[in-house]
Amino acid sequence: MVVAPARARRPGAGRPQVVEEDGDREGCPFDEGRESATPPETFAVGPPGRPPDTPGWRVRVVPNKFPAFGPWPREGDRTGGLFARKAAVGRQEVVVHSPRHVRTIADLGSKELELVAEAWQARAAAAREAGFPYVHALVNEGAGAGASLMHSHSQLVWLEHEPPLVAQEREATAGGCLLCRVLAEEREQRIRVVEEREGLILLCPFAGRQPYELLAAPLECETDPFTSRMLAEAMALAAEGIRRIRVAEGAVALNLWLHAGGHWHIEVLPRLGVLAGIELGAGYFVNTLAPESAAGVLRES
Numbered sequence: 001m002v003v004a005p006a007r008a009r010r011p012g013a014g015r016p017q018v019v020e021e022d023g024d025r026e027g028c029p030f031d032e033g034r035e036s037a038t039p040p041e042t043f044a045v046g047p048p049g050r051p052p053d054t055p056g057w058r059v060r061v062v063p064n065k066f067p068a069f070g071p072w073p074r075e076g077d078r079t080g081g082l083f084a085r086k087a088a089v090g091r092q093e094v095v096v097h098s099p100r101h102v103r104t105i106a107d108l109g110s111k112e113l114e115l116v117a118e119a120w121q122a123r124a125a126a127a128r129e130a131g132f133p134y135v136h137a138l139v140n141e142g143a144g145a146g147a148s149l150m151h152s153h154s155q156l157v158w159l160e161h162e163p164p165l166v167a168q169e170r171e172a173t174a175g176g177c178l179l180c181r182v183l184a185e186e187r188e189q190r191i192r193v194v195e196e197r198e199g200l201i202l203l204c205p206f207a208g209r210q211p212y213e214l215l216a217a218p219l220e221c222e223t224d225p226f227t228s229r230m231l232a233e234a235m236a237l238a239a240e241g242i243r244r245i246r247v248a249e250g251a252v253a254l255n256l257w258l259h260a261g262g263h264w265h266i267e268v269l270p271r272l273g274v275l276a277g278i279e280l281g282a283g284y285f286v287n288t289l290a291p292e293s294a295a296g297v298l299r300e301s
């Protein structure tokens with residue numbers, strides 16, 4: 001990561017924002033009462049005896065209508081660079097976070113986030129049962145981060161193998177957990193820590209690729225978020241971080257994802273910069289805001 005604050009002031013350094021208009025509500029297939037606009041649900045939290053695909057739910061899981069990953073094997077997986085052609089076999093589900101037309105997980109209450117965590121864990125168990133040991137859970141917010149619908153939702157990608165980035169992170173911990181070491185150092189220095197609560201920590205990682213990049217993790221070394229009782233609270237902490245980013249910078253487009261296998265954690269990558277040739281081609285991320293400064297802003301927000 002390269003910190004280059006001057007680049008934030010260069011001409012045309014625009015900020016891709018989440019477009020939030022009342023218009024995106026019209027015909028929103030994720031609103032309560034529009035259950036027939038999605039494929040039939042695979043899971044929902046709702047009152048006992050509620051028939052599937054009817055109102056009354058609080059969290060609802062449906063197959064993705066436009067999956068990137070098959071139900072069928074695909075040649076030429078689009079991740080991992082030019083020479084990666086590992087076919088990914090899986091399924092892709094959408095978790096609708098609320099019957100209300102909420103546009104960011106920052107606006108979900110802690111009870112709502114608990115239900116989202118419950119849905120992630122239930123569907124990860126179903127995926128494992130079906131022979132997909134790795135579930136990649138992610139949230140895209142805003143068109144600038146790849147979201148096509150503004151109603152808050154997450155995606156669960158069922159995979160036969162852990163994705164390459166996760167394998168890389170896990171292999172880096174072969175000689176003892178790297179994240180445990182990093183968290184211990186960060187807790188000592190405190191300069192990049194945003195908040196600590198309930199055995200979890202939220203910080204701006206020292207190698208942050210974009211302004212306000214966040215990492216939320218349990219302090220204890222746990223490897224499976226899908227059986228952890230800390231998952232809901234970790235999501236609440238990440239959502240709190242996003243709330244603070246929105247106070248500081250407005251409705252920023254962002255990606256969030258969960259990494260399991262090694263010391264599990266949630267990463268939040270706000271899309272305040274553009275990934276261009278240096279980032280994509282050389283793997284050097286030019287960050288216009290030092291993580292220490294970002295953490296300072298977020299602690300105050």
Ligand SMILES: [Zn+2]
Binds near residue numbers: 029031
């Ligand atoms: Zn909606």
Ligand SMILES: [Zn+2]
Binds near residue numbers: 178
């Ligand atoms: Zn660890």
Ligand SMILES: [Zn+2]
Binds near residue numbers: 169259265267
């Ligand atoms: Zn990670």
